[in-house]
Amino acid sequence: MKKLATFLNDYVLECDWKDMALIKTCVCAFGVMLGLTVKKERKKPIMIISSLIFLVTACLTAVRFVLELSEDDFEEDFEEDHKDDEEGFVMRIVAEDE
Template sequence: MKKIFECANQYVRDSDWKDLALLKLCLCAMGIMIGLLIPKEKRKYPFLVAGIIFVATYIPLMVKFVKIAAKTFCPEKNS
């Protein structure tokens, strides 16, 4: 398992934002396809779980992005 994480870290280091955007679009498309396989009457629980996971992951990602953006656009305030 450690080797898999090493490979994943190296992939991210070797990638630019376009590669990561393509990866995210790919995963989004896969999620949509999986979601379409769930019967309509049973979609409430998976939708709720996906919403919770989205919020729980989006907030830390955006906090990190805002910190980086603040350092980039206002370097004098972050010294």
């Protein structure tokens, strides 16, 4: 299971936005197909649960996006203030949990 998690983490790091859009579209289509198979009397509870899951994940994604966007703005402002220091480059290092 650990190997699978490592593989998936590496795969996601290699994906660009187009790959992620394709994956999400595929998962969405699968969800629609499953939704079409639900009996009429069970649709309301499933709709409530899926709406809650959607709202929570959408909010978490939006918060992460806004935080990432604000960090990029801060880095640009920092770089503009320190233009005379042109030696070297800035490298972003991502720590992995082990």
